[in-house]
Amino acid sequence: MDSVHVPVLVDEIIEFFKHIHGVFFDCTVGLGGHAEAILTRIDSSVVVGLDIDDEALDFAKKRLERFIEEGRVKLLKSSYVDATRVLKDLGISQVDAILMDLGVSSMQLEKAERGFSFNRDGPLDMRMNKQQTLTAYDVVNFWDEEALRKIIFEYGEEKRYARRIARFIVRNRPIETTKQLVEVLAKAIPDKYARKRHFATRVFQAIRIAVNNELENLKKFLVQVPTMLKPGGRIAVISFHSLEDRIVKEFFRTCFELKQLTKKPITPREAEIKLNPRARSAKLRVAERV
Ligand SMILES: C[S@@+](CC[C@H](N)C(=O)[O-])C[C@H]1O[C@@H](n2cnc3c(N)ncnc32)[C@H](O)[C@@H]1O
Numbered sequence: 001m002d003s004v005h006v007p008v009l010v011d012e013i014i015e016f017f018k019h020i021h022g023v024f025f026d027c028t029v030g031l032g033g034h035a036e037a038i039l040t041r042i043d044s045s046v047v048v049g050l051d052i053d054d055e056a057l058d059f060a061k062k063r064l065e066r067f068i069e070e071g072r073v074k075l076l077k078s079s080y081v082d083a084t085r086v087l088k089d090l091g092i093s094q095v096d097a098i099l100m101d102l103g104v105s106s107m108q109l110e111k112a113e114r115g116f117s118f119n120r121d122g123p124l125d126m127r128m129n130k131q132q133t134l135t136a137y138d139v140v141n142f143w144d145e146e147a148l149r150k151i152i153f154e155y156g157e158e159k160r161y162a163r164r165i166a167r168f169i170v171r172n173r174p175i176e177t178t179k180q181l182v183e184v185l186a187k188a189i190p191d192k193y194a195r196k197r198h199f200a201t202r203v204f205q206a207i208r209i210a211v212n213n214e215l216e217n218l219k220k221f222l223v224q225v226p227t228m229l230k231p232g233g234r235i236a237v238i239s240f241h242s243l244e245d246r247i248v249k250e251f252f253r254t255c256f257e258l259k260q261l262t263k264k265p266i267t268p269r270e271a272e273i274k275l276n277p278r279a280r281s282a283k284l285r286v287a288e289r290v
Pocket of ligand 1: 053
């Protein structure tokens with residue numbers, strides 16, 4: 001197995017889940033890394049895995065083949081927004097554990113044609129679900145300047161240059177590819193500021209969040225958690241930027257049916273980051289259904 005497909009914070013998650021036996025609901029099954037760890041390391045566990053990306057599901061199906069044959073895994077193409085309905089259709093009233101690993105999978109990032117990476121030249125796509133119609137191309141080429149400024153400011157947390165970047169994008173249309181977008185951003189963002197972090201990071205994040213409606217989807221999912229989870233059951237969420245982490249933190253803090261097990265988020269150890277740089281910004285929060 002290629003090291004890029006190694007799941008993030010896996011030992012820490014198993015530590016929180018190891019005493020649980022029953023149904024694990026992996027709502028972002030992706031390449032199946034966490035699911036494989038749960039099935040291998042936790043006796044009598046079964047996994048229901050969801051994803052909206054067909055390529056990820058195909059990969060996970062192969063990776064988890066032996067467990068599928070044993071009848072311990074069910075993989076379904078569905079958004080986690082529809083989690084309650086999915087469980088109902090399967091005849092499952094409540095689950096024992098829930099896992100969410102938000103963000104982009106390494107496979108999505110690596111494939112230039114998916115358009116997620118500013119390091120690879122590809123079409124402006126960024127859809128996690130290829131059946132969806134809205135693409136990054138539409139956002140970049142058809143949204144008005146104010147709408148672009150707003151997402152770059154809010155979703156990209158680019159406080160200083162959001163207006164200038166939006167203006168440069170609008171002036172340089174049409175923008176067809178990720179490389180062309182990076183070139184426009186390079187012109188919009190002053191060199192001194194750009195050197196601190198890759199200058200395209202925040203803008204790509206903003207567009208991706210907008211295309212996939214990520215923050216709204218997360219909120220719509222979280223409100224379903226108390227009814228989906230058995231008393232004593234646990235939910236673990238890994239987020240990769242502060243906007244997601246804030247939503248999870250706030251929900252765990254204010255939901256009276258959940259008890260936080262991580263007052264501060266758990267972050268990967270140095271050794272893990274060395275092995276898997278994608279883990280660098282990961283934050284894990286865990287809560288228990290009371
Ligand atoms: C970081 S990856 C998960 C990696 C996985 N934990 C593993 O070990 O391989 C996140 C996954 O969430 C999926 N995803 C994004 N939005 C989703 C949604 N609304 N419903 C279901 N899956 C979603 C993405 O397609 C992606 O495969």
